[in-house]
Amino acid sequence: MEHLREDRPVDLGAALARARSPERPGPETPAGAPVRAWAGPPCPLPEAGPADLDLRALLRLSLAASDTSGRLRPTSSAGALHPVDTELVVGTGCSLPPGRYGYDPLRHRVHHVGPPGDGTPPGVTAALTVTAQRTVSHYGHRAWPLLLLDTGHAAAALLLAARVLGAGESDVRMDGRTENPLAVVRIPPPDGRSPRRPAETEDPPAPADLLARRSTPPPLPGLPPRDALREVLATAERAGGSGLLRWCAAVGPPRPGLMELAPEGTTLRRYASGDARPTLAAWAAGQAWLADAGAVLLAHGCPADAGTAHIRRAHLRAGFAVHLAHVTALRHGLAARPVGSWQQADLGAALGAAPGRDWVVHALALGTRHADEENST
Numbered sequence: 001m002e003h004l005r006e007d008r009p010v011d012l013g014a015a016l017a018r019a020r021s022p023e024r025p026g027p028e029t030p031a032g033a034p035v036r037a038w039a040g041p042p043c044p045l046p047e048a049g050p051a052d053l054d055l056r057a058l059l060r061l062s063l064a065a066s067d068t069s070g071r072l073r074p075t076s077s078a079g080a081l082h083p084v085d086t087e088l089v090v091g092t093g094c095s096l097p098p099g100r101y102g103y104d105p106l107r108h109r110v111h112h113v114g115p116p117g118d119g120t121p122p123g124v125t126a127a128l129t130v131t132a133q134r135t136v137s138h139y140g141h142r143a144w145p146l147l148l149l150d151t152g153h154a155a156a157a158l159l160l161a162a163r164v165l166g167a168g169e170s171d172v173r174m175d176g177r178t179e180n181p182l183a184v185v186r187i188p189p190p191d192g193r194s195p196r197r198p199a200e201t202e203d204p205p206a207p208a209d210l211l212a213r214r215s216t217p218p219p220l221p222g223l224p225p226r227d228a229l230r231e232v233l234a235t236a237e238r239a240g241g242s243g244l245l246r247w248c249a250a251v252g253p254p255r256p257g258l259m260e261l262a263p264e265g266t267t268l269r270r271y272a273s274g275d276a277r278p279t280l281a282a283w284a285a286g287q288a289w290l291a292d293a294g295a296v297l298l299a300h301g302c303p304a305d306a307g308t309a310h311i312r313r314a315h316l317r318a319g320f321a322v323h324l325a326h327v328t329a330l331r332h333g334l335a336a337r338p339v340g341s342w343q344q345a346d347l348g349a350a351l352g353a354a355p356g357r358d359w360v361v362h363a364l365a366l367g368t369r370h371a372d373e374e375n376s377t
């Protein structure tokens with residue numbers, strides 16, 4: 001089996017075409033170390049002063065392993081393989097002295113790797129890269145789209161943690177132009193005022209919303225209430241990069257079909273009828289439980305002839321938006337689970353449009369907790 005390595009340039013267009021093909025991955029290969037071997041000396045994350053951006057809390061709420069099993073909660077990750085590595089460029093106003101640090105999520109500590117550099121802004125700038133080998137170890141040639149999606153999820157986790165801590169509004173850069181880093185999240189220190197956020201977004205989440213976030217184990221039956229589904233779709237659309245991706249939800253009975261947000265963004269409308277969920281289950285590496293999910297939120301786009309930057313941008317954005325949609329779903333009492341492995345999932349062609357233009361990029365399966373509870377009794 002071909003090994004995809006971080007130190008080798010990847011033809012992303014070819015990698016995506018192969019990941020979308022019916023070819024199955026080969027046997028497992030070694031995942032390697034779960035944490036990058038950062039060069040500098042380790043140091044603990046100190047307690048924050050009253051006016052500082054609390055990096056210990058920020059990382060605890062987003063990227064830190066919360067138990068000793070090696071599982072890097074609270075961020076979701078395909079196969080729980082956690083390929084994302086984080087370097088922090090710390091400026092003034094933070095609970096660490098200015099400098100560059102590599103983060104060790106297993107030990108929840110940093111390694112000092114260098115000085116901050118000229119013009120480092122106040123607050124922290126998190127640069128996200130991936131160690132492809134971790135995800136390749138299980139997914140083989142299907143890894144690259146998942147690596148990009150995972151990075152988007154991690155960026156969203158940092159953004160949400162920053163909101164919880166009342167930091168200034170974060171700036172998330174995922175333009176797809178570079179592989180190292182793939183994404184950059186800049187978080188200013190708290191400015192003493194209530195956190196600014198775009199007027200149309202929801203209240204910031206509470207720490208418990210982030211620490212308790214898990215992917216609900218399948219099955220996920222139960223059609224979500226219309227209002228909750230609309231909020232989940234609206235969150236995804238807001239975060240999903242306008243013009244880059246389209247969003248819809250495949251719903252089951254009593255009126256199966258594809259729903260989307262109407263252009264004014266406040267109502268749901270049906271734009272195709274028929275039950276898409278069995279097809280989605282076949283496309284998602286044969287995950288049969290998807291055919292009975294209450295609803296499946298879909299990010300779609302990224303045509304077959306998309307260039308490297310477009311592919312990166314679309315997948316990073318999809319991961320980012322699905323993560324925010326996941327937290328919104330949980331806050332509305334829904335069960336939810338990301339679904340990132342898609343083969344031959346040409347949604348556009350399935351709906352009668354030209355083939356190769358409109359592929360499923362990422363998804364969030366949704367159900368009702370009520371159905372979940374009924375299931376377990």
Ligand SMILES: Cc1cc2nc3c(=O)[nH]c(=O)nc-3n(C[C@H](O)[C@H](O)[C@H](O)COP(=O)(O)O)c2cc1C
Pocket residue numbers: 073074075076077078079080146149150153213214215216284287319337338339340341
């Ligand atoms: C990009 C991405 C793709 C995923 N794809 C699937 C999937 O296809 N099927 C599935 O059951 N879970 C999928 N998951 C959920 C992961 O298995 C889950 O996040 C991981 O096991 C960690 O568990 P947690 O989210 O509860 O912390 C995916 C998660 C991410 C971030």
